[in-house]
Amino acid sequence: MAHIRLVSVSKKYYKNRPLIPGASEGEEEVIMALDGVNLEIRDGETMSILGPSGCGKTTLLRVVAGLEKPDGGYVLFNGEDMENVPPRDRHIGIVFQNYALYPHMESQQNIGFFFKLHDREDEIPERVHAVSKIMGIGFDKLLDRRPPTLSGGEQQRVAVARCIARDPSLFLFDEPLSNLDAKLRVQTRGELKRILARYATTGLYVTHDQYEAFALGDRLAVMNLGRVEQVGTYTDLYYKPVNLFVAEFLGVPPMNTFRGYVNDRGGWSGDDFQWPIIRPGLEEGDRVVVGIRPEHIRVEESAHSVPAVVDLIEPLFAERAKLLYTKIGLTRCNVRVGEAFPAKVGDTLPLTFQLDELHFFDTRTGARLG
Ligand SMILES: Nc1ncnc2c1ncn2[C@@H]1O[C@H](COP(=O)(O)OP(=O)(O)OP(=O)(O)O)[C@@H](O)[C@H]1O
Ligand SMILES: [Mg+2]
Structure with missing residues (x-):
């Protein structure tokens, strides 16, 4: 179970931070990648984060995962402040855009690596077997192959399998389908939706593709320039956009x-x-x-x-x-x-x-x- 809340979360980056500390202090240009973000993801719901390139989607995901520290505000999991909780203790499963599989490991080792790392090696065969059943037809044929020999779609399936094998309380997806061709993207989208529905696990799904956002998210958050402009169902956003940005961003x-x-x-x-x-x-x-x-x-x-x-x-x-x-x-x-x-x-x-x-x-x- 996971109920996630972000309260006034800010994250700034410095554009061209000087290599010598203090060199041109004051002239550094600050980018507010997240600018006072308030967001609530209910237990069991998948929230799609939708917005144009550079609006802060990946940053938001990384802050929730604990891979980035916010400069202000709080991230709460089930009401608990995550400030001092490292990523590995947050019970999350992440699928990145580039999948980030270990290239020298076969798929099953990729899936089992987390358990090896945590001295739970004896669980691996069962975990791999279970996840392979969930992933469906043909997945077992990928198990003894290394990522460089797999197609984009196959790597994506392995990355998702690795993520769900850990039985996370929170799924985080960062544009996991963007490398796939149009047909495979629709097919994989369906597969992902079935998995998400089956687990009823809380999820955050980042995309700049509206169809994907609607298909996978129970609710959507539209972001712009580090801020959340509107949160709601597709119907809320489509028929009652709160501002011109949302109105012009949604709809094809x-x-x-x-x-x-x-x-x-x-x-x-x-x-x-x-x-x-x-x-x-x-x-x-x-x-x-x-x-x-x-x-x-x-x-x-x-x-x-x-x-x-x-x-x-x-x-x-x-x-x-x-x-x-x-x-x-x-x-x-x-x-x-x-x-x-x-x-x-x-x-x-x-x-x-x-x-x-x-x-x-x-x-x-x-x-x-x-
Ligand atoms: N490490 C960094 N150093 C400096 N600026 C950064 C860094 N990471 C991100 N940014 C800036 O922060 C802003 C938000 O970036 P982010 O990667 O979160 O966007 P995004 O919404 O995921 O975009 P995309 O759809 O292109 O993936 C952008 O302006 C980006 O240039
Ligand atoms: Mg991104």
Whole structure:
């Protein structure tokens, strides 16, 4: 059982720390890899950590694992402060992006190494046998091979097996699938999900792939610049993003966002078009960003439709849909239509926005309005 809590955790790195200590002190540029992170991972849940490159995901995982010391704040496991608990006593299993298998050891030695290290060598055969059954068909064929002779996908399976053989209370995954090709990634993702569900072990799953984050995480935390922007289920994040960053980060393709202001008719005006409505509570002159997802725009004439020119068309085969990249004047707007929709590049189409699906954000702070 593991219930994890991070309280105001900060971690800073120094960019180009001078080689001679004190040499150019004060001029060092500080990177806040983690900037006051508060996060709770409930017992038995898998939390996906999603965010762009460099936002602090790996740092977060390393701090939870005890491989990095935070500069501020606390990491609590079941309410206990982990400050003085070394990684090996935290009952964690980690799978790194590059798998970090010992190259000179056969897979079964890789899996058993932890037990050898802890004078529990007699457990190894049973552990290897058990984990090999869990990992499924064909895994036993990998046991007597060394990592350099294995494919990326096979190494990944060995790394996961090594992690679960230790029976950890907490799984930590750092983009474990990113080296696999698209097909294998989906397959392995399913395998991993089954394993996670079977063990009901608490887990942290770091990725910058939204599909993976949704598929594996019970809840998601979206990070940006060392901060957690929002935590919630996929539905929470997708339909009620707390700010512009989350709104624009989630969704493939992402939400359309338009900058504008509240006009003297109580509506909203952008650079190239206007809307008759605005959220109550806003005043004339307020600068507001309006957002709408591509699937919430219909191609049809209406009292409020605006003309858009099709710029580019992209098929979305799996969804039996097409994505139209359009321009309303100079404003770009992506629209999702059914695969049979007869659009050509250069066509002018009337776009009707579903007004109840609009999102409003403060231009200055990016915060959601209402
Ligand atoms: N050892 C280090 N020294 C200096 N800066 C570092 C160090 N490790 C990480 N950083 C910086 O801290 C920030 C967060 O890095 P981190 O590796 O946690 O990002 P990430 O979200 O895992 O990114 P990616 O998706 O590319 O793996 C980045 O700006 C990175 O350049
Ligand atoms: Mg990383």
